[in-house]
Amino acid sequence: MRDTLAAPPARTQAPLHHLTEPQRLDRSLIEQLLQATSDFEQRAGQAQDRLQGRLLATLFYEPSTRTRFSFEAAMHRLGGQVLSAQNAGQATSALKGESLEDTIRVVGEYADAIVLRHPEIGAADRAAQVARISVINAGDGAGHHPTQALLDLYTIKKELGRLDHLRVALVGDLRHGRTVRSLALLLAKFPGNELVLVSPPGLRLGDDVRGAIGAASIHETDDLTGVVPRLDVLYQTRIQAERFASADEYGRYRGIYVVTPELMRRLSEHAILMHPLPRVGEIEPQVDADPRAAYFRQARNGLWVRMAVLDWAMTP
Amino acid sequence: MRDTLAAPPARTQAPLHHLTEPQRLDRSLIEQLLQATSDFEQRAGQAQDRLQGRLLATLFYEPSTRTRFSFEAAMHRLGGQVLSAQNAGQATSALKGESLEDTIRVVGEYADAIVLRHPEIGAADRAAQVARISVINAGDGAGHHPTQALLDLYTIKKELGRLDHLRVALVGDLRHGRTVRSLALLLAKFPGNELVLVSPPGLRLGDDVRGAIGAASIHETDDLTGVVPRLDVLYQTRIQAERFASADEYGRYRGIYVVTPELMRRLSEHAILMHPLPRVGEIEPQVDADPRAAYFRQARNGLWVRMAVLDWAMTP
Amino acid sequence: MRDTLAAPPARTQAPLHHLTEPQRLDRSLIEQLLQATSDFEQRAGQAQDRLQGRLLATLFYEPSTRTRFSFEAAMHRLGGQVLSAQNAGQATSALKGESLEDTIRVVGEYADAIVLRHPEIGAADRAAQVARISVINAGDGAGHHPTQALLDLYTIKKELGRLDHLRVALVGDLRHGRTVRSLALLLAKFPGNELVLVSPPGLRLGDDVRGAIGAASIHETDDLTGVVPRLDVLYQTRIQAERFASADEYGRYRGIYVVTPELMRRLSEHAILMHPLPRVGEIEPQVDADPRAAYFRQARNGLWVRMAVLDWAMTP
Structure with missing residues (x-):
């Protein structure tokens, strides 16, 4: 049964790996990520199943097919699956007035990580503060990427x-x-x-x-x-x-x-x-x-x- | 080849399991579903493949990232795959004036079940009357959920x-x-x-x-x-x-x-x-x-x- | 590891199989495709994994749940995965003024084939001219389908x-x-x-x-x-x-x-x-x-x- 998604794992005590503000990336983590990048590129064409059984949520409050596709392709190339909100600002509880924090809390119950694009500076950081799963900033207004x-x-x-x-x-x-x-x-x-x-x-x-x-x-x-x-x-x-x-x-x-x-x-x-x-x-x-x-x-x-x-x- | 989707199964004569109006759920079915819910929760963290090879269509004519994600996550956690329409009212033949019934008939040729959110009371019931696959009501206006x-x-x-x-x-x-x-x-x-x-x-x-x-x-x-x-x-x-x-x-x-x-x-x-x-x-x-x-x-x-x-x- | 997506294969020198203008289909290719269609129908109900490890991008600049679902269902029934843009004209770099050609070039880096619906006659042909992967025309304005x-x-x-x-x-x-x-x-x-x-x-x-x-x-x-x-x-x-x-x-x-x-x-x-x-x-x-x-x-x-x-x- 390795080939299907597991239900969400028990909440771990290990610290979450958020990626929100680039200033917090130290040089050794940057080099570690670039090395992993190179390893994945070297193995292009080989099937990867490192994220098999995992579920990524992409929450885009601003339009971007390009960036969303690159994250979703990466998730699929690693064997994982995706929940995708292409226009979360119009097609979500946001329209009903829900806070970003509440949305993140709920999505955190369904997925294993969140990729967030949002028009407000600092949104990814706010999300990371309430999330039970990792948050990756895919652009927060005129903030960072x-x-x-x-x-x-x-x-x-x-x-x-x-x-x-x-x-x-x-x-x-x-x-x-x-x-x-x-x-x-x-x-x-x-x-x-x-x-x-x-x-x-x-x-x-x-x-x-x-x-x-x-x-x-x-x-x-x-x-x-x-x-x-x-x-x-x-x-x-x-x-x-x-x-x-x-x-x-x-x-x-x-x-x-x-x-x-x-x-x-x-x-x-x-x-x-x-x-x-x-x-x-x-x-x-x-x-x-x-x-x-x-x-x-x-x-x-x-x-x-x-x-x-x-x-x-x-x-x- | 267990790990891929089968083409749609031959049309079965068994009655379909629609979930449209809560009044039609009898207490024994409710208890059966709650027991199954508990079983799935107990097995959290274990991979499930009960719906491997099946395809769920989520048709949302009203915005809801939250509810859509919970159904789609459930489908993926069971090993299945998803066709997703986040804003079916604007991104579909609905705009061209197609009846809900025709849409349901056609989607029924591609998927194995439909989750429907629609602004009109009774829409899920109307869908169930023409569908060749199960219809689940994910909210019909001020009707039911x-x-x-x-x-x-x-x-x-x-x-x-x-x-x-x-x-x-x-x-x-x-x-x-x-x-x-x-x-x-x-x-x-x-x-x-x-x-x-x-x-x-x-x-x-x-x-x-x-x-x-x-x-x-x-x-x-x-x-x-x-x-x-x-x-x-x-x-x-x-x-x-x-x-x-x-x-x-x-x-x-x-x-x-x-x-x-x-x-x-x-x-x-x-x-x-x-x-x-x-x-x-x-x-x-x-x-x-x-x-x-x-x-x-x-x-x-x-x-x-x-x-x-x-x-x-x-x-x- | 057959059951997960491979990273994109090395660029092949083999000619790409675009399907843009019906006039270019010769009778023998039509008959080959209709025979394959019949073969797939015959095997309905059997799992297929012919496109396992492949990723399809559906880029819809005009609304169509029906056609998009039929392509995405076909991809899933063949064991593949999908990147989906339901409303690419509003939820993409198109809004920022990007040319269709640039979008296609970038999506071509992430997926293995593109299904394109676009309001302009000839759009699929333009896309095919710059794409590194196959382009399938799912409707180009009042052009072809x-x-x-x-x-x-x-x-x-x-x-x-x-x-x-x-x-x-x-x-x-x-x-x-x-x-x-x-x-x-x-x-x-x-x-x-x-x-x-x-x-x-x-x-x-x-x-x-x-x-x-x-x-x-x-x-x-x-x-x-x-x-x-x-x-x-x-x-x-x-x-x-x-x-x-x-x-x-x-x-x-x-x-x-x-x-x-x-x-x-x-x-x-x-x-x-x-x-x-x-x-x-x-x-x-x-x-x-x-x-x-x-x-x-x-x-x-x-x-x-x-x-x-x-x-x-x-x-x-």
Whole structure:
């Protein structure tokens, strides 16, 4: 009977493995997760049954087929099953006014781990405080997106061979972009990394992240073209239309930084271009064929990273 | 090849096991289902494969992540697989004007049982009349919610040791609240139970349920504080905002009965506080820590009850 | 470990098996798929594990519980697992402005095949051009719906014993009806078939399909009653409300052709009445009991056809 789901295990006393705020990941846990990621990638094509008999709940209060699919694919590739809420904000008790905490408590009675995407900063942390099962933050508003940051690290390591002494430009909407906020925190945990922040004045990286990183390793500019030549990683992001109060305000920023074939000519041969996707014009399609354009490889790495994170979260 | 789904079995001549109207459940079937529930709970942590090779369709025309997840978790915990429609009213042929009957006929060709939530009273019964597979009512408007009533019975039995000679207050919106409507019917099938109905005049329990129960065992009041001391079960419910014609009408009722720590002081030591959840303010969060607050344990029981119901519905 | 999903296999050099435009299906492939369909139907009730370890992504940008369920049921009946997007247009990066191509590229990193429903004509073909995995068209606007046409062929073969020298009336909205557009193309690949097109002047079959079929085998009329007696197949369709610019325009066509018991009296004993469903009044419910009413049997055939198509699409 190994091939079916067990009923939920007796409540364990072991501490839960939540993944909510990237700042709490220490370097040794990061390296452990990246090693597990690599192990899963090496075993691609081999059946895995490490999470057989386990049930993952994906609770998405904001739309994202991409991220949800990558977690659900990871769970299935590990032999587990999934409960899926694609639009939890409209298709749930949330509509009736239930608190996030109550929802988490109840879902915790049915599943073995929760992947949560929510529009409010700090939502995953609030969930983790009441949950009886592990909570994984798949994006909390303009807060953080730690599994994206882990897959970004994994991509950099795989493409460039190291995670330290790198010059990385983070470009675009650094105020609302949770992926770059999380990535900046994680890169700062490795020695010698320099972050070049490229954003218009209104979209600068928040003080919370700056404070955690320390000013010494940050350079700031709004001139993309000028900084490109000396980079190891050019990390482009989308202007987050959904975070602006008005279409006018969004319109002011949209299209200010676009990666073109011309810009790519200024980028070193050894460097890579990354993007968390989706993109809406900030990388021209002609760039896709450039071997330094790593964003689809990056997306693929999401599968292995999420296998590693789910395996860790559901193994006491 | 035991570990995969079989194609749908040949149509059997055995009668289908529908669960639509709680009134049709006789006491012996109720006790059989509660015993099966207990058996599944005892075996928590052991893999079950009783529904391996079977496919459940969850058709939700009204939003509910909670109830849908509990059925889908139950199906997975029994080794089965799920087809899931989270918002069938908007994401289905319903939008094109198809009758519920036609939808049920077609889904009946693909799955082995249907769990249906629908805004119209009687919808599950209509579905059962045309279905070639078992139909389970997961809520039909202001009609009934029989699996919730079963899990309520199971919770009472487990917490208090018996299902008869109890004094149970049903509190709140008894007109629209399908969970209390169904629970009242099931409690009346056991001897000596007294129902105390606590609701404002406009939200009284419907005559259909009263008629089935008989007036002898019903007491009615709008004074919650006065009835609390002598209760075995205080069953609080939500005012059903979505069933009122206007926000004004809802506003008139919202917040009239709230369970506070003060009220809990009047409740017997041996009694329990139940709620079908979600709640939106009618139980203060400080009450959660009270050991008599049974509502999260109640939610957990939903898993075992639904395992028992699905197993019964899909076993000829 | 046969009973769990393998990680995605190494990229194969074998050509992918896309199913996007019915015109590209040659007669030998059609016959191969219909034979596989028959084999799966014969083995109904036996567990299948041919797609064990494989993952199907269903991406529906237009609502359809029916078609999505039939693909997902087919995948589960073959032992596979599913990633499901019920409302991809609202719950995905599409909302953020991502191109269909980028979505397909990323989903192609997580799954082993994609079933796509999309409101734009040609969307499935565009998807297939960038996908690293097989793409199956489950409806592209007013374009095509090839798996529906295959199940229609399978139904005709099963009910009437042959696919050639048939007189088939296609009735209703032939301009927007992708199921009849695809069926017309496939029927024309078998010798001796005569198509009787019955539609009001504004809803005639498009020139693209006419051109591919050739005028010789087409008869056109707007008089349904007159053509019924000599038919082998009466294929009724729904007027596609969602494709009209205004409710007024839709109202002009709605209800012009209705199959009644009276009309059925004019139909030959050996003939059948088909409909792709959903229906909204164009077949009266009293007709359902007529043994020549084949539409629910037709829906059931959808399961076996989709098993055959998925098996073909995921087997190099």
